[in-house]
Amino acid sequence: MPLTPLVNWAQRHEDIYLRVELTDAQIIDVHVQENVLLFRAQGNGAKGQNEYEFSLEFLSPVKPEVKYKSTQRQSDAEMEIREKEEKKNKLKAVRHKEEGFVSLKTGYLFLYNLVQFLGFSWIFVNMTVRLFIFGEESLYDTFNSISDVMFFCQILASVEVLNAAFGVVKTGVVPTLIQVVGRNFILFIIFGSLEEMHHQPVVFFVFYLWSGIEIFRYPFYMLGCCNTEWENLTWLRYTIWIPLYPLGVLAEAVAVIQSIPIFNESKLFSIPLPKAIGTSINFSYVLYVYLVLMAMGLFINSRHLYKQRKKRFRTKKRKSN
Numbered sequence: 001m002p003l004t005p006l007v008n009w010a011q012r013h014e015d016i017y018l019r020v021e022l023t024d025a026q027i028i029d030v031h032v033q034e035n036v037l038l039f040r041a042q043g044n045g046a047k048g049q050n051e052y053e054f055s056l057e058f059l060s061p062v063k064p065e066v067k068y069k070s071t072q073r074q075s076d077a078e079m080e081i082r083e084k085e086e087k088k089n090k091l092k093a094v095r096h097k098e099e100g101f102v103s104l105k106t107g108y109l110f111l112y113n114l115v116q117f118l119g120f121s122w123i124f125v126n127m128t129v130r131l132f133i134f135g136e137e138s139l140y141d142t143f144n145s146i147s148d149v150m151f152f153c154q155i156l157a158s159v160e161v162l163n164a165a166f167g168v169v170k171t172g173v174v175p176t177l178i179q180v181v182g183r184n185f186i187l188f189i190i191f192g193s194l195e196e197m198h199h200q201p202v203v204f205f206v207f208y209l210w211s212g213i214e215i216f217r218y219p220f221y222m223l224g225c226c227n228t229e230w231e232n233l234t235w236l237r238y239t240i241w242i243p244l245y246p247l248g249v250l251a252e253a254v255a256v257i258q259s260i261p262i263f264n265e266s267k268l269f270s271i272p273l274p275k276a277i278g279t280s281i282n283f284s285y286v287l288y289v290y291l292v293l294m295a296m297g298l299f300i301n302s303r304h305l306y307k308q309r310k311k312r313f314r315t316k317k318r319k320s321n
């Protein structure tokens with residue numbers, strides 16, 4: 001004749017724990033049918049070695065997932081419950097920390113993108129307005145009127161290399177490094193160090209092409225920080241580089257070529273050689289090498305941007321299907 005064992009009940013959130021007081025329990029059968037739990041086992045209970053069973057009807061339906069463990073002593077089961085609770089609490093604390101980090105990162109990225117957006121918008125609008133007001137004349141005065149803000153934005157853009165390197169954003173370090181180093185070389189070495197370049201119209205084209213993409217790229221990132229997307233903006237961010245990038249590299253190459261005779265004449269940045277060999281290595285040789293690097297940079301980054309474009313529009317298509 002089956003007997004009823006002593007059963008202890010505990011409930012934590014959505015989990016129910018039952019402790020059945022049987023020692024040396026064998027042939028244990030526990031399962032749930034609809035909202036009834038059925039237990040049957042042989043073991044040593046309150047009435048000695050016997051077959052024990054019970055059924056427990058729940059008020060509401062329960063998931064039919066039953067896990068059981070035969071333990072040595074009563075305290076083992078209690079420790080198990082406590083350990084589970086501690087694990088859950090630890091998990092909660094980790095999740096809390098992660099959420100805090102994510103919101104800090106998002107806030108930082110949003111602010112960074114906002115500052116860059118404002119800077120490049122100022123450059124783009126200012127140049128457009130000046131072009132309308134002063135016409136061709138404005139092409140010769142771009143450096144003096146715009147360079148301060150461009151210096152600020154491009155120095156700040158170096159942060160993007162760190163963002164990529166430390167995994168703050170999911171992007172490759174190499175394309176970002178090529179982009180930032182490439183632009184800063186033109187801005188600081190070619191334009192910044194040669195006064196003769198300040199009044200060249202090429203400055204206008206370089207600055208206009210650079211800001212032409214950034215007024216779309218940074219607001220696209222800002223929306224991304226808010227988990228939002230505007231289809232037209234996404235399309236512009238991943239499409240407008242197709243004409244702008246080669247044109248940008250072309251304008252930069254023109255600037256480098258224009259600067260070569262100036263460097264040759266001024267001997268600026270020329271590398272002195274030991275007296276035995278005589279003379280010095282002119283900086284123009286570095287610029288010839290740089291022109292080759294530019295072609296490589298154009299290839300690497302166009303391929304990268306093409307991949308990013310394909311990835312973006314492929315995932316979008318899949319999402320809409």
Ligand SMILES: CCCCCCCCCCCCC[C@@H](O)CC(=O)SCCNC(=O)CCNC(=O)[C@H](O)C(C)(C)COP(=O)(O)OP(=O)(O)OC[C@H]1O[C@@H](n2cnc3c(N)ncnc32)[C@H](O)[C@@H]1OP(=O)(O)O
Binds near residue numbers: 175225248249308
């Ligand atoms: C190693 C030594 C170097 C030596 C140099 C030698 C020569 C170099 C020659 C270089 C020639 C440069 C020419 C250039 O100056 C000409 C021009 O720029 S012309 C104007 C047109 N230019 C462009 O279109 C390029 C604009 N720039 C870029 O697109 C980026 O800088 C680039 C690194 C090229 C690509 O960007 P990225 O890899 O980041 O791609 P995604 O935008 O798709 O972003 C990937 C994911 O990361 C998230 N992300 C990225 N940045 C941010 C951010 N600031 N805030 C928030 N989120 C960000 C983005 O949302 C993507 O995430 P998800 O995929 O989840 O959406």
